[in-house]
Amino acid sequence: MNDSHRKAAEFHDLATHAHFLAAERHGKQDHLSGHEYSRRALEHSNRAHEMAETTRRNERGAAETFDSKVEEESIMSKETHTTAAYHHERAAKSHRAAAQQSSTGAHEASQQHSAEALEHSKKADDASKLAHQESAQLVAAPVLAK
Amino acid sequence: MQNAHASAAELHKLAAHAHRTAAEHNERGDNETGNWHSRRALEYSDRAYALAQEAHAKSGRIETLK
Numbered sequence: 204m205n206d207s208h209r210k211a212a213e214f215h216d217l218a219t220h221a222h223f224l225a226a227e228r229h230g231k232q233d234h235l236s237g238h239e240y241s242r243r244a245l246e247h248s249n250r251a252h253e254m255a256e257t258t259r260r261n262e263r264g265a266a267e268t269f270d271s272k273v274e275e276e277s278i279m280s281k282e283t284h285t286t287a288a289y290h291h292e293r294a295a296k297s298h299r300a301a302a303q304q305s306s307t308g309a310h311e312a313s314q315q316h317s318a319e320a321l322e323h324s325k326k327a328d329d330a331s332k333l334a335h336q337e338s339a340q341l342v343a344a345p346v347l348a349k
Numbered sequence: 350m351q352n353a354h355a356s357a358a359e360l361h362k363l364a365a366h367a368h369r370t371a372a373e374h375n376e377r378g379d380n381e382t383g384n385w386h387s388r389r390a391l392e393y394s395d396r397a398y399a400l401a402q403e404a405h406a407k408s409g410r411i412e413t414l415k
Contacts, residue, residue, distance in 0.1 A: 277375050280383070284372035287390065291365035294401065298358035301408065302351045310408075317408040320357065324401035331364060331394035338371060338387035341380040 217243075217251075280341055283334040290327035294320055353404035360397035364390050 297320035304313035367390035374383035 277378065277380070280375045281372040284368040284375065284387065284390070287394075288365040288368035288372070291361040291368065291394065291397070294397065295358040295361035295365065298354040298361065298401065298404070301404070302354035302358070305351045305354065305408075314408045317354065317405045320354070321401045321405045324357070324361065324398045327361065327364065328394045328398040331368070331391045334368060334371070335384075335387045335391045338375065338380070338384040341375065342384045344380075 277341060280334065280337040283330065283337050287327060287330035287334045290323055290330050294323035294327050297323055353400055353407060357397050357400035357404055360393050360400060364393035364397055367393060 297316050301313045301316035301320055304310075304316055367386050371383045371386035371390060374380070374386060
């Protein structure tokens with residue numbers, strides 16, 4: 204991107220120089236050469252303008268791409284946290300049921316709830332790891348973009 | 350064994366709450382705070398999963414003794 208800015212500045216310099224030469228020739232009544240330098244100045248000026256426009260479009264495009272990527276990652280992170288929360292709530296419910304059945308002496312039912320609780324707990328733990336991975340990436344993303 | 354299940358349930362509840370808070374912060378674009386709650390959720394989750402394994406192992410032993 205810096206290269207594009209540098210090229211645009213070079214075209215501006217060329218245009219300025221051509222304008223200066225055109226003025227000088229017109230001052231010396233050499234209107235034919237003056238007109239030629241004036242034409243060149245206009246060409247350089249147009250190139251400088253095009254270069255600046257291209258640079259501006261590229262910069263804006265890059266910024267928009269980055270913004271939409273960050274927004275997309277935020278939505279993904281929100282969904283993975285919500286999924287993890289759901290599995291944790293299911294695990295908590297099964298654990299409470301296992302404790303309840305155990306307190307009444309219904310050990311078979313308690314063990315069944317306990318197995319379900321362990322299954323939900325495993326899913327919840329995996330979901331927590333994934334959600335935290337995505338959250339950490341969101342924090343790291345603005346640093347990478349700089 | 351009942352205590353292990355009750356403790357695991359409590360830790361899962363805390364993990365779920367921390368995940369929901371992290372999701373809210375991420376949605377608002379406050380990713381630093383979101384990440385902080387996410388780390389807490391993961392800590393609760395690890396402890397909850399360890400307790401779930403322990404509680405289930407105890408459940409199995411009681412069933413075998415019957």
